[in-house]
Amino acid sequence: MRRDGLRVGFEAWNFCNExxxxxxxxxxxxxxxxxxxxxTHAFSRTQGLNNGEGNSLIHKVSDANNRLGVGRPFPGLSRQALNNADLYAAEKEVYLGSLCEVDDKPKPWQFWMVMLKNGNYDSNSGLCPENGRKVPPFKPGRFPCPGIDCMNQPLFHHDMTSLSSDGSMxxxxxxxxxxxxxxxxxxxxxxxxYEVIWEKKVGEGSWEFRHKLKTSKLYPWLxxxxxxxxxxxxxxxxxxxxxGMLKTLPESPNFKVKLTLDVKQGGGPKSQFYLIDIGSCWKNDGTPCNGDVLTDITRYSEMIINPATEAWCNPKNLINCPPYHITPNNIKIYRNDTANFPYGAYHYYCAPGNAKYLEAPYSTCDPYSNPQAQELVQLLPHPIWADYGYPNKQGxxxxxxxxxxxxxxxGLSSRLYFYQDPGTTPARRIWTSLDVGTEIFVSNKDEVAEWTLSDFDVILTS
Structure with missing residues (x-):
């Protein structure tokens, strides 16, 4: 984040990530x-030397590139994607990446990604698959959809990065x-x-990304x-x-994440603010994902720092807890061990909807909000995480x-419980996404979250 030449992308998803x-x-x-x-250096006639700098920005992506939409071809676009909004967006991301790509070692990279998602789902539409399988529409009420066409994509405006009048910012x-x-x-x-503004002083410090997110009556889940x-x-x-920009994918247990976070407004009691959210994909038999949405499983672990978020995992609701917890010194504590299991360290655990050998009681994850089945391990600040540098108390x-x-x-993610079929080789936990931000989860009224993120860095330790 200290590189003057910035690369930042934008993507917006509907409820099923399309x-x-x-x-x-x-x-x-x-x-x-x-x-x-x-x-460029300015020449001084009075002193006969270069006494100042004139900076300029050389942009790689035009407004016309960013406004490309279905029906409009671009280099590399496949015929089947030309008039398909889902495929077109995926191939447009690859195209924009080619314009932004930085030739680096050990491999090229493209951009940081601003990701925006609308949690409304019109269940009458039948748009979202259930655990990767196409299913017919069903009666509304399970998910928010307050208005007509509630799953729409947003208005998008862009202030292209520019220099201040003195060339310093x-x-x-x-x-x-x-x-x-x-x-x-x-x-x-x-x-x-929604708003994301980035700012940096030329030649100094890190980029600062300033985020704002506001829900409304029609869009309560963003x-x-x-x-x-x-x-x-x-x-x-x-x-x-x-x-993206992860030149080398981090693998548990051999990486750390450094970041500076300043939360200005929290987004209300329904704001699940993630200090860090990591995502990957592997099958229930431990093998890597290959694009088969019926057997691929998205895996997430999220640290929620909003003190209003309660532990749904507790001795009376073992269904919301992972089957066991592993301590830093590799002691396994089962969730029915009420004297020792750290219930307050877990907000919620849910298992993949297509897992075949789950240990009762269990809760399966929402089957519609990903293109395939998913598994969530949602954490809360707790003393048990202190050894990993995570927040150890609410607030x-x-x-x-x-x-x-x-x-x-x-280190922490190497010891979290993730479901796997019995007798299979443990999956390599290689993480393909790391992010910071909030999910304002079906707010009861208009809520605002505001935060600044800088010095975001992934450090490989081996």
């Missing part, structure tokens, strides 16, 4: 702001709303709103993250060929407690 239908006049919901900084951003008839208003309107994704293959929750890292964290994500 596009469905583009928003009018917005193009496909993939975009990028990628540039290099060029420095760089600033750009993405912003918009899900209410398609709205223009402006921002946080002060009754509409939903998600906004800054992601570090794989440069190819699958990323967390995404079953198409991805682009750590929350509003008014800005911190720089060095998290042993690899």
């Amino acid at each position: 596009v469905g239908k583009e928003a009018p006049l917005m193009g496909s919901p993939r975009a990028a702001d990628c540039f290099d900084l060029a420095r 760089m600033r750009g951003g993405f912003y918009g709303s899900y209410e398609l008839g709205s223009e402006g208003g921002g946080l002060n309107s009754g509409n939903s709103y 998600m906004l993250y800054l992601r570090a994704d794989a440069t190819k293959g699958f990323s967390g929750g995404y079953h198409y060929d991805t682009r 750590d890292g929350w509003v008014g407690d800005a911190r720089t964290w060095e998290l042993d994500v690899g």
Whole structure:
């Protein structure tokens, strides 16, 4: 994040991590702001030497590139994707990645990714598969869908990164709303709103990413993250060929994550704010995912730092707990060991919906909000995580407690429970997405979250 020449992408997903239908006049919901900084020296006639710098930005992606939408060809677009909104977006991401790509060692990379998701689901549409399998529509009521066409993609606006008048600061951003008839208003309107602004002083420090997210009556469930994704293959929750900036994929237990986070507004009691969210994909027999949505499983682990988020896992609700917990010194504690199991360390655990050998009692994850089955391990601040550098009590890292964290994500994730079929070789836990941000989960009223993220770095320890 200290490189002056920034690479940042944008993607928007509907409830099942697809596009469905583009928003009018917005193009496909993939975009990028990628540039290099060029420095030129000004010659002083009075002193006869170079006494100052004139900086300029060389942009790699045009507004026309970002506005590309279904029916409009671009280099590399396949025939089957030309008029298919889902496939078009996936191939547009690859195309934008080719424009942004940085030739680096050990391999090229493309961009950081701003990811925005709308949690509305019109169950009458039948758009989202159930654990990867196409299913017919079903009666509404299980998921929010307050308005007509509630799964729409957002309005998208882009302030292309530019230099300040004195050439010392760089600033750009993405912003918009899900209410398609709205223009402006921002946080002060009754509409939903998202905004990500990045800013950096030339030649100094880290980029700062300033995020804002607002829910509304029509859009009560929204998600906004800054992601570090794989440069190819699958990323967390995404079953198409991805682009990102993880030149080498981190593998448990051999990596850490360093970041600076300042939460300004939390987003209300329903805001599941993730200090770190990691995602990957492997099958129930431990083999890597291969694109078969019937057998691929998305795996997530998330540390939620909103102190209003309670532990649904408790002695009276073992169904919401993983079958066991593993301590830093590799002692296994089963969830029915009420004297020793750290119930307060877990918000919620749910198993893949297609797992065949689950230990009762169990809860299976929502089968519709990913293109394939998924597994979630949601954590809360607790003393048991202190050895990994994670928050050890409620309120750590929350509003008014800005911190720089060095998290042993690899060590902790190596000891988390993830389901696997009995007798199979343990999966290699290779993580294809790491992100920070919030999921405001079906808010009862308009809520606002605001936070700044900087110095986000993935450190390989072996």
